[in-house]
Amino acid sequence: MKLIIGNKAYSSWSMRGWLACKQSGLLFEEVVVPLYGEDWEKRREGNEFAASSGKVPVLWDGDTVVWDSLAIIDWLADKVGRDRFWPKDEGARGMARSMAAEMHSSFPALRREMPMNVRKVYPPKPVKPDVAADLTRILEICAQARARYGGENPFLFGDFCAVDIMYAPVCTRLVTYSVKLPPFAIGYVEAVLNHSWVREWIEAAQDxxxxxxxxxxxx
Structure with missing residues (x-):
């Protein structure tokens, strides 16, 4: 398999696709194409980007191309077993899928005002109302997941899974923009950022x- 991603410092969707590949346990080649660099426009017009219209991440599995982070998660889950990516409990799995889908389709204000940059930590500043609404919603559903299904483990549904992959870039943003968090969220963010794969991604971004x-x- 070959995974094409953008800059690790900035590309949240690439981070999700990359973490999904790590979660699968399968071997894959990583190809970084710097966003907006000199060769970006020319490279994204090539055949390897054709299916995604020039967006990252793109996963090539032999002759099969899969683009979009959530689709990559589902593709890999089909290959290695869905229990590797999703909770086994039916109720937990339903909530986990809903949370992953909501992260995929929602929170535009957060994305716009707090773009990912894992190399920065900015001082706190007033948050715009629409961003505050996004943050409130994220914290609410994360609190519900932890309370219902987290158990003694630090992640949302116990073990690190597809939902944590989808929410990992948000965890980096909460640190980057010095967002004040309730105690449960502090513990969750620390657990995600201390996960070995997330650390590997962030450390690579520094270089x-x-x-x-x-x-x-x-x-």
Whole structure:
């Protein structure tokens, strides 16, 4: 398999696709294509990006191409067993799928005002009402998941799973923008950021030679 991703410092969707590949346990080749770099427009017009219209991540599994992070999760879950990605309990699985889908389709204000940048920590500042609404919703559903299904483990549904993959980039944003969190959320964010794969991603981002100014001037 070959996974095409963007910059690890900035590309939240790439991070989700990459974590999904790690979760699968399957071997894969990682190809980083710097977003907005000199070769970006030319590269994204090539055949390897054709299916996704030039967006990352893109997973090539032999001659099969899968794009979009949630689709990559589902593709890999079909290959290695869904229990590796989703809770076994039916009620937990229903909630987990709903939370993953909501993260996939919602929270535009958070994405716009707090773009991912794992190399920065900005001082706290007032949060706009629409961003505050997004944060409130995220914290509410995460609290519900932890209370119902988290058990003694630190992740939302006990073991690290597809939902934690979908919410991992948000955890980095909460740190980057110094968002004040309730105690349960502090523990969850720490658990995600201390996961070995998440640490590997963030550490690799520190060594990237590329800088995208539009993502560096937000704070």
């Amino acid at each position: 990237e030679p590329w800088t995208i100014e539009q993502f560096e001037e937000v704070g």
